[in-house]
Amino acid sequence: MATKRVLIVGGGLAGLAATMKLAELGIDVDLMSLVPVKRSHSVCAQGGINSVNDLTRQQGDDEWLHFDDTVYGGDFLQHQPPVKEMAYWGPKIIDLMDRLGVTFNRTPEGMLDRRRFGGTLFKRTAFAGATTGQQLLYALDEQVRRWEAAGKVKKYEYWDFLGPILDDNGICRGAVAQDLVSMEIRSFPADAVVVGSGGPGLIYGRSTMSMACTGSAASRCFQSGGKYSNGEFIQVHPTAIPGADKLRLMSESARGEGGRVWVPRTPQDPREAVTIPEGERFYFLEDRYPKYKNLVPRDIATREIFDICVNEGLSVEKDRQCVYLDLTHIPRQELDRKLGGILGIYEKFQGVDPRTTPMKIFPAVHYSMGGLWVDYERSSTGGLVVGSPKNHITNVPNLYAIGECDYQYHGANRLGANSLLSCIFSGLIVAPGLENLLKGAKQAAAELPSSLFERSRKQHQSRHDALLKRSGGGENPYLIHQELGDVMTKVATVVRRNDQLQEALGKVSDLYARAKKCSLSDTGTWTNQNVVFTKALLDMFPLALTILKGALQRDECRGAHFKPDFAFGSLTATEPAERRRQAEAWCDRFEANNAKWLKSTVAQWTGDEVEITYEEVDTSLIPPRPRLYGLVGADDIEKVWNQRSAARETAQNGNGSTAPAKLAGAH
């Protein structure tokens, strides 16, 4: 039999982890990427990577609590077995990355140093300076280079994945891809295809993501019949630096070290920020959240900043939304010592010194919790069966998805420093499953009739040729992309309203129709970036429509998906009995809402439309509980909730559940 091969699309953390593990298992890998894998988007991650560690353990932490924080942070929208398995692998993954030579920061004794991130009380986050993602990616890139030198891995860099090849039974037998230099289109027979293509930030025009984050590869799987789940859950980071080309992240630590957020009380006050007197500044976070002040949780900070600019018209600038993030009251030396790295980024890209001039920041699209729907096999202990070919398989046989482009780990909202973990974990866990899949296969894909591969190749070739032949004078793909980004950013980010979403669905459908009439300014057959971009643009629409439709239909607030029309209010009564009644009603409503909406959104593409169904979520390990951060009456609601949980547990009479159903208050 011919040798079996696996094709990996994407060389970010997920794709590289899978490649290296497969090579170790003796499997030949073709690794394909738009950019040289060492330049993948994962290099942008600054903060760090989470796992339980010896220190936190002694403070009462364990893998179960990391698992709990992750599902609580995600508003319980993720299936729990894969998350549990990930949390338990966390410490081992950090050990592995440490062995691979990642230059993690050290304690004086030479142990890994840790910092604290949002959504937990423990110092779980290992980090390498301000470039953790870069360092992790390089360690994996180096191992893959080692396997490449040994002949186990063949890289295809500057190649665009155009779509999976499905046989007559709908089984994936390989992929078609295009060389971005010579523009050659060819097919790659493969016994399994694993897509690790990252997030779809470019659908929003500009975001904190990199230019290769078009979502095109995921969309091409979606358009070939793969399901796409929870697309409407898009994380928006509160503080990014608006730029003409990209919205660069400004880390939360700026506020952690005392940064104050404000706007002038006079709309668009033309004076220099530092000359505006205290009394004429509006410190709106401090004003509205006297307890947490500038360090309210991410989603709240995001919503408030958005609100003050968009609805209250207090943006610092007239034709651009932004607020001040002010560090100028902190001594320069202290700033240099604690925040040197991130202030350097601001200075480098804005050409302004944030130590003397308040920074201008605004929320930006940052991460997609949703992605290709993937399966898993649950073990008897509620984790995953390691080695099961079901782990990370899409609904298309032999087609897998890992990393940010799958929907598996973060539910409705991702915790900081959990994504790097889920990317590496998904890459490592998919490999032994693929090994078993390949063992069980009777025939190698390379032995299938060449007509199958040629048929797919021809389809893509004619699509490409047709694009090049378009007559001039049509729509400009770059301008359509800007319009798409503007619509998506306006209606499908921080605050969502049904009338706006409905209207946007129409607008985006119109844009899609116009995009199909784009003409190219480059009709050449050598390194034609114009045609590659146009194809990626066209493939943004099915995902954009999925995000919009999912958001429109989901009439609730959950994690990053916030619809004010469906928000649960605070408790208003002061009289104790009435307040108690309100708390009971609040909990009733919470339970009823979960019964209706604690479900994964599952989208399918019909050829020109998105069809959405909903699927139950496995919450069998940790029962869902309300997130009450910052809500008036939280204590009363918590009391009612805890009584109900206790009653439920008694009713179940020790029936299996070891999970702490009580609220872990301080989250």
Next chain:
Amino acid sequence: MADSHHNPNASHSARSFEVRILRQDGPGQPSYWERHRVEYEPEMNVISVLQRIAAKAITADGKHVAPVAWDCNCLEEVCGACTMVINGQVRQSCSALVDRLLEDRPGEIELAPMAKFPVVRDLVVDRARLFRALTKVKAWVPVDGYYDVGPGPRVSPATQEQSYPLSECMSCGCCLDACPQYLKVEVERLEGESAADFEARANNEFDRSFVGAHAISQAMLFNSHPTGATSAGPRLDALMAEGGIQVCGNAQNCVAVCPKNIPLTTSIGRAGRATTIHQLKKWFGA
């Protein structure tokens, strides 16, 4: 998030500037200068200038042309993709701010591809040789495998502080473009030559040419890692082979242009001493 966008149909305002770009349609083709006019916007960098040019694809003389090709990804100077020669200086284009460039040279920005790598098209160059050098010096930690066998070796904060800067090398190639000893190697695919044969022949050429400062520095990074040091000998052998450290003329251009401020000359100094000792040991059979 809702920035106003540039309107390509607006007439040239007084605040526009000229961008001169050295273009080339493909390998082996002649290069030529082309002028574009771009409207000034606050906070532009060279990437956004190129985006505006791509969206418009009309030269300053009103000629419709194919959009200029260029490479980029992260847009925050950490992926190494977007290297080019800007106003005569090799650097990352994403961190090249238009305001600063226009201060230095009013009214005009000049863009050219890197000089030491074969041009693929316009500002896109082929840096395969740069990555090949990492294979040549075995820039990896030769671990036993990826199963869980506990933590890695302890590393003192002092060692970490020495290694971390070296591990920030993003393979951008600035150090190579500026190096007088790093000469352009352009291998052309022959008629009928298979992709695999061509790659093997090209790698062979690359291996005989200067490895470059970045690879020397990476060799030092892995030689100072406790597990990495188990391959220290083969790494030093690679640095002593043809195209190795002896080619370096110590001109120190590399360190001056590295956007990550990597102490390249320190690494080169360390490598020089280590190879000398390695050579002596070999002579005396130690």
